[in-house]
Amino acid sequence: MSANIAMVALVGVLFAAGVYLLLERSLTRVLIGVILIGNGANTMFVVASGPAGGAPIVGLTPVGDMSDPLPQAMVLTAIVITLGVTAFLLAMAYRAWQLHQHDDVQDDVEDALIRRRAELDEASSSFDDSAGGTLDEEGADEDNGDSASVGSGQSHGGMS
Amino acid sequence: MNIEALVPLPVVLPLFGAGLALALGRSARAQRGVSIVVLSLVVAVAAVLLVRADNDGPQVMHVGGWNAPIGISLVADRLSALMVLVSAIVALGVLVYSLGQGVVEYGRDTPLSVFHPTFLVLVAGVSNAFLSGDLFNLYVGFEILLAASYVLLTLGGTGARIRAGTTYVIVSLASSIIFLSAIALTYAATGTVNLAHLASRFDELPGGIRLTIQLTLLTAFAIKAAVFPLSAWLPDSYPTAPAPVTAVFAGLLTKVGVYAIMRTQTLLFPGSELSDLLMWAALLTMLVGILGAVAQSDIKRMLSFTLVSHIGYMVFGVAVASDAGLSGAIYYVVHHIVIQTNLFLVAGMIERRGGSTSLDRLGGLARLSPILAVMFFVPAMNLAGIPPFSGFLGKIALMQAGVDNGTALAYGLVIGSVVTSLLTLYAMAKAWNRAFWQGPDTQVPIDDIHQVDGLDEVPDGTRVTDLHRKPVQTAERPSARARRSIPLRWMLAGPAGALLGVSLAMTIFAGPLFGLTDRAAVDLRERSPYIEAVFEGSGP
Numbered sequence: 196m197s198a199n200i201a202m203v204a205l206v207g208v209l210f211a212a213g214v215y216l217l218l219e220r221s222l223t224r225v226l227i228g229v230i231l232i233g234n235g236a237n238t239m240f241v242v243a244s245g246p247a248g249g250a251p252i253v254g255l256t257p258v259g260d261m262s263d264p265l266p267q268a269m270v271l272t273a274i275v276i277t278l279g280v281t282a283f284l285l286a287m288a289y290r291a292w293q294l295h296q297h298d299d300v301q302d303d304v305e306d307a308l309i310r311r312r313a314e315l316d317e318a319s320s321s322f323d324d325s326a327g328g329t330l331d332e333e334g335a336d337e338d339n340g341d342s343a344s345v346g347s348g349q350s351h352g353g354m355s
Numbered sequence: 356m357n358i359e360a361l362v363p364l365p366v367v368l369p370l371f372g373a374g375l376a377l378a379l380g381r382s383a384r385a386q387r388g389v390s391i392v393v394l395s396l397v398v399a400v401a402a403v404l405l406v407r408a409d410n411d412g413p414q415v416m417h418v419g420g421w422n423a424p425i426g427i428s429l430v431a432d433r434l435s436a437l438m439v440l441v442s443a444i445v446a447l448g449v450l451v452y453s454l455g456q457g458v459v460e461y462g463r464d465t466p467l468s469v470f471h472p473t474f475l476v477l478v479a480g481v482s483n484a485f486l487s488g489d490l491f492n493l494y495v496g497f498e499i500l501l502a503a504s505y506v507l508l509t510l511g512g513t514g515a516r517i518r519a520g521t522t523y524v525i526v527s528l529a530s531s532i533i534f535l536s537a538i539a540l541t542y543a544a545t546g547t548v549n550l551a552h553l554a555s556r557f558d559e560l561p562g563g564i565r566l567t568i569q570l571t572l573l574t575a576f577a578i579k580a581a582v583f584p585l586s587a588w589l590p591d592s593y594p595t596a597p598a599p600v601t602a603v604f605a606g607l608l609t610k611v612g613v614y615a616i617m618r619t620q621t622l623l624f625p626g627s628e629l630s631d632l633l634m635w636a637a638l639l640t641m642l643v644g645i646l647g648a649v650a651q652s653d654i655k656r657m658l659s660f661t662l663v664s665h666i667g668y669m670v671f672g673v674a675v676a677s678d679a680g681l682s683g684a685i686y687y688v689v690h691h692i693v694i695q696t697n698l699f700l701v702a703g704m705i706e707r708r709g710g711s712t713s714l715d716r717l718g719g720l721a722r723l724s725p726i727l728a729v730m731f732f733v734p735a736m737n738l739a740g741i742p743p744f745s746g747f748l749g750k751i752a753l754m755q756a757g758v759d760n761g762t763a764l765a766y767g768l769v770i771g772s773v774v775t776s777l778l779t780l781y782a783m784a785k786a787w788n789r790a791f792w793q794g795p796d797t798q799v800p801i802d803d804i805h806q807v808d809g810l811d812e813v814p815d816g817t818r819v820t821d822l823h824r825k826p827v828q829t830a831e832r833p834s835a836r837a838r839r840s841i842p843l844r845w846m847l848a849g850p851a852g853a854l855l856g857v858s859l860a861m862t863i864f865a866g867p868l869f870g871l872t873d874r875a876a877v878d879l880r881e882r883s884p885y886i887e888a889v890f891e892g893s894g895p
Contacts, residue, residue: 217529222521229528243543245439266542269491273535276498283505285522290512300525301518303591326400333604 202242209235222288222298226281233277240266240273358407362416362429364400365439365482368393373475382467387454390471394478401440408436409871413888415488424552428487432885433875434685438485438614441689444857445606445696446478448850452700453599455846456707477503477603488889490538493615497534497579500526504608507600508592509821515595516572520628523592528561530578537571544568551889554622554882568786569624573616573633580612582670586663590647593662594655594712596796598703601655605662606696610688613669617684620673621879626744633674634764641667644823648782653857654712657782661738662695664775668753671768673724675756681876683752686869690737690745690861697854701803704847705731705790714789721791728791730851735787737858739780746863752775818894 209231216228249263288298315354366796372393379385408414412431417423424586426464453470480500487493505527509520542548544564545556557565563594574585581589589609593601620627644664651657669691708724709717737744750772757769861868878884 217525229525229532231377232532236532236539239456239536239539240542243539252748266539268550269538272491272495276495276502276531279502280498280524284524284528287509287517287524290509291521292642294514294517297839300521301718303522303587304518326571337525 196263199242200237204240205239206235206242209238220299222284222291222300225300226284226288228279230281233273237270240270268302356693358403358698359414359416360406360611361400361404362414362431362486363418365397365404365443366429366479366486368397368400369475369479369482371567373472373479373804376475377468377472379643380465380472383468386468386471390475391447393475395526397443397478398440398447403437404431405433405436405440407431408433409874412884415888415891421696422545424547424549427492427868428488428549428551429486429492429887430550430885431486431872432880432888433878434614434617437685437871437875439482441692442481442485442607442610443478445692446474446481446603448602448627448854449599449606450695451473451698451849452602452703453597455849456597456599456703465662470510473503473506474603476500477507477607481611485614488550490541490550490553493513494531494534494538497611497615497847498531500608500611503532504604508596508604510597510600510706519592519595522588524590526578527817530575533571534575535566535777537575540568540571550618550622551886554747554886555614557623565624567628569619569627572619572623573629576615577636578612580609580616580670581663581666582612582636583667584636584662586640586644586660586666589663590659591654593659595707598699598706600717601659602696602699604616605699606692609662609666610692613666613684614686616670616680618675620676621681621882622885623880624881625635625676625880627676630676633670634768637667637670637674637726638768638771639667640664640670643772643841645775645778645782649778649785651782654705654714654717654785654786657710657786658695658698658702661779661782665691665695665738665780667775668750668772672753672756674768675753675760675765676880677759678873678876678880679752679759681879682869683749683756685872685875686745687749688771689868689872690858691747693747693858694734694737695862697851697858698738700847700854701731701734702815704851707847709790714786717790719791719794726848729833730848730855731791732787733855734858735783736780740776741780743862745858745865748869749860753878761867767801802890826882870892 213228213230213232213235216224216231219225219228244263244266246262249257249260251261251264291298372389376386376389379389396869404414409429413430414436416432416666417426419431420426453474472571475501480496480503482496483499484493484496487496505520505524508523510518538548541553544560545553547553547556554827557568574838578588592606596604609739620633638665639665643658644662648657648660648664666688668687669684672680672687674680704727706712708727709720711717733744737746739751740746754769754772757765757772848884
């Protein structure tokens with residue numbers, strides 16, 4: 196099977212740009228990255244389907260000239276799935292913005308907790324049973340305490 | 356009626372039920388009825404399928420009447436049918452539990468109308484992934500269950516859940532795209548996506564291309580199964596969800612990934628040269644996971660880390676790839692689905708009773724609620740692998756397979772699994788001691804609102820779902836608690852107790868169950884029963 200080199204290069208570019216955006220902090224950029232990689236994967240299916248041909252309808256195109264319909268069906272499915280997930284991610288980015296006035300991907304709670312302990316030069320809470328300190332969302336809250344309080348106030352005010 | 360017609364039902368019934376439940380969104384009672392009836396039917400269908408698959412070989416349904424390489428086939432062989440049955444039982448238990456929690460915590464008529472449809476869609480996705488005989492359909496099954504899990508994980512849209520959900524969604528999306536790319540590569544290399552057809556076509560491929568596709572698929576599945584270097588997302592995202600949601604995720608979602616690894620490794624890449632890599636991954640998953648669990652002071656997070664750790668046992672069995680190893684792995688998957696779900700359900704009850712899941716705030720629960728104490732103690736010991744429970748039997752089977760394998764790495768894994776088992780026991784004993792055994796710590800205010808992140812309200816003013824984080828009952832007033840919740844608490848204790856019963860039954864009937872998993876493992880290794888069943892009468 197011979198593949199169109201321009202298409203293959205396009206797949207590479209889409210993946211590279213998508214991965215770069217996926218590593219960003221902002222959820223909106225991550226979303227664009229996901230869309231780019233998704234399109235890269237879809238293009239890969241088109242490459243996989245071989246050279247272009249006529250519509251695969253018996254009687255309309257000679258069998259030898261037909262393009263392969265199966266990858267196109269798969270791409271169609273993948274596009275629909277990507278559409279749904281994109282909508283969900285957009286909603287989540289909007290909700291994050293409502294809560295925090297930004298849509299940055301936040302740190303692991305544990306990460307924040309360990310960092311706080313390191314700053315205070317404390318041992319882990321499991322090190323000594325009598326030590327206080329619990330693992331809850333405190334770590335995350337402290338990290339962006341000011342914006343979180345604004346966010347919760349807003350969510351109580353609420354939209355309809 | 357043809358018995359094969361039953362094969363698509365575990366997928367179709369929950370999807371139909373989801374639509375119906377969504378249409379009945381205004382009536383909580385009707386939604387409950389639909390969900391329970393549908394899931395009970397799925398359990399019954401799966402049981403019939405398992406019996407048929409065990410007696411008559413794999414049951415195959417060619418969807419739409421298109422035969423194998425062209426159409427999509429759904430295959431219920433011993434492994435698939437067993438997984439569908441266990442997942443349906445667990446899903447039913449969790450659903451009943453969530454009803455109890457809903458009744459207790461947001462009043463009789465105010466559950467979120469979206470919960471039931473989404474839960475049913477999740478079950479449909481899981482069943483589809485288990486039954487799929489087609490790589491692309493497997494991807495669709497993954498996407499169905501993932502889309503449902505996104506919604507369930509972020510129910511209510513509170514700050515903590517959006518934070519955890521963001522990580523979860525992005526990681527899942529990355530794995531989905533890797534999987535999709537692997538399918539594109541597979542199709543480019545072989546011209547088919549039917550698993551049975553691929554089994555023969557892959558044998559003809561050059562080794563390099565085969566290895567590339569295998570590694571891409573393994574990466575995608577390892578993210579979903581939370582195998583070590585790709586497992587960091589799990590302990591961060593699962594604990595923030597409501598207790599029943601965490602329970603069903605812990606029980607089912609990672610196991611779908613393990614199932615996919617098992618299926619592709621045995622059917623598509625038998626005798627793979629990646630066994631050593633998988634063994635290293637298994638060893639590191641076990642050890643790193645359990646060390647994380649030891650360091651935790653919150654029951655839900657600790658359980659999430661043990662979940663990661665015990666995935667290592669299953670990967671161990673797949674990596675050994677002998678009949679005994681696969682049989683042990685299948686038994687362990689079944690055991691772990693039940694036991695991990697059970698523990699998370701009990702953690703939800705602890706949270707409700709004690710007001711928290713933090714070990715620093717809990718104490719004295721054994722005196723307050725002896726039944727709860729037993730319900731935690733038995734599965735915890737089972738998870739740690741104390742004889743005579745099913746966890747012990749599964750681990751022994753895997754270790755025997757490792758010893759039979761005889762390589763230095765396999766012996767290292769046997770030692771690693773013993774160490775992991777001991778550390779699990781340590782973590783569980785610590786949780787038991789601090790939550791149940793030691794006296795209540797009066798210095799910490801139990802109803803400290805500060806740790807409750809779930810008190811956000813949704814815009815229309817109704818309380819959101821994670822009120823189980825609210826200190827519903829405090830340890831100081833057992834009488835008031837007992838008076839209010841006696842009839843309701845059985846709706847929580849009932850399903851958890853039923854799952855406990857299932858896990859005990861797996862201990863008592865370990866002989867027949869191991870017989871079944873042995874036969875399933877032989878099927879997996881031979882490959883021919885699966886391939887012949889798919890191509891019966893049509894030919895590749």
